[in-house]
Amino acid sequence: MSVLSRLLRRPGEDAGIVIEPMRRRDVPAIMEIEQVSYPKPWTPNVFQSEIELSRRGERHYLVARRDTRLVGYAGAMFVVGDAHVTNIAAAPHQRRTGVATRLLAELAWEAIRRDCQALTLEVRASNTGAQALYREFGFAPVGIRQKYYENVEDAIVMWCHDIAEAPYRARLAELCPEAAR
Numbered sequence: 178m179s180v181l182s183r184l185l186r187r188p189g190e191d192a193g194i195v196i197e198p199m200r201r202r203d204v205p206a207i208m209e210i211e212q213v214s215y216p217k218p219w220t221p222n223v224f225q226s227e228i229e230l231s232r233r234g235e236r237h238y239l240v241a242r243r244d245t246r247l248v249g250y251a252g253a254m255f256v257v258g259d260a261h262v263t264n265i266a267a268a269p270h271q272r273r274t275g276v277a278t279r280l281l282a283e284l285a286w287e288a289i290r291r292d293c294q295a296l297t298l299e300v301r302a303s304n305t306g307a308q309a310l311y312r313e314f315g316f317a318p319v320g321i322r323q324k325y326y327e328n329v330e331d332a333i334v335m336w337c338h339d340i341a342e343a344p345y346r347a348r349l350a351e352l353c354p355e356a357a358r
């Protein structure tokens with residue numbers, strides 16, 4: 178992305194992103210991103226099992242493509258009125274170009290379609306980049322799970338409430354006009 182187009186980019190601008198349901202055949206490309214994105218990556222089996230649960234409607238997993246290349250993925254699980262974001266990552270060379278914004282907006286609209294009232298997630302205390310993304314979406318920190326990661330690093334628990342209300346829908350539409358609502 179050129180400096181000029183980046184300067185002109187609005188938050189969440191599409192820039193050729195295509196969103197599709199995550200499929201088993203996506204897992205090798207997902208693993209390439211997963212392994213460089215997390216200190217403790219999920220295994221292929223975890224993704225396969227989450228895809229299976231998506232088929233039963235208990236999860237919702239998406240991939241983002243640009244020019245047919247898989248550049249990001251994200252997923253959520255649904256628990257009595259809340260949607261829990263389980264994973265979200267963008268390919269390193271595609272970061273800060275709106276991939277995660279588009280994926281998170283798609284998950285939020287899906288949560289609204291499923292009559293959820295809130296979104297929630299855990300994020301590493303050191304992961305200030307992801308926290309900035311979540312704040313843009315209206316997530317606020319509500320607590321800390323001490324030594325949640327590898328028995329060493331704290332997790333910040335974040336919640337975003339009233340997602341089905343008109344002000345939040347308007348915020349989502351502004352953050353990412355391209356997301357399917």
Ligand SMILES: CC(C)(COP(=O)(O)OP(=O)(O)OC[C@H]1O[C@@H](n2cnc3c(N)ncnc32)[C@H](O)[C@@H]1OP(=O)(O)O)[C@@H](O)C(=O)NCCC(=O)NCCS
Pocket residue numbers: 188214215265266267268271272273274275276277278279299300301304305306307309310311313
């Ligand atoms: C966190 C992550 C998913 C963000 O993905 P992304 O596609 O780069 O995010 P976007 O381009 O949609 O960013 C949207 C906004 O979020 C904020 N943001 C995202 N990454 C940020 C960073 N590293 N530092 C500061 N702000 C950041 C910015 O406000 C950004 O808007 P801007 O680029 O116009 O300033 C990506 O860095 C990643 O895959 N990290 C590794 C996996 C991970 O940590 N996942 C989260 C687990 S809780």
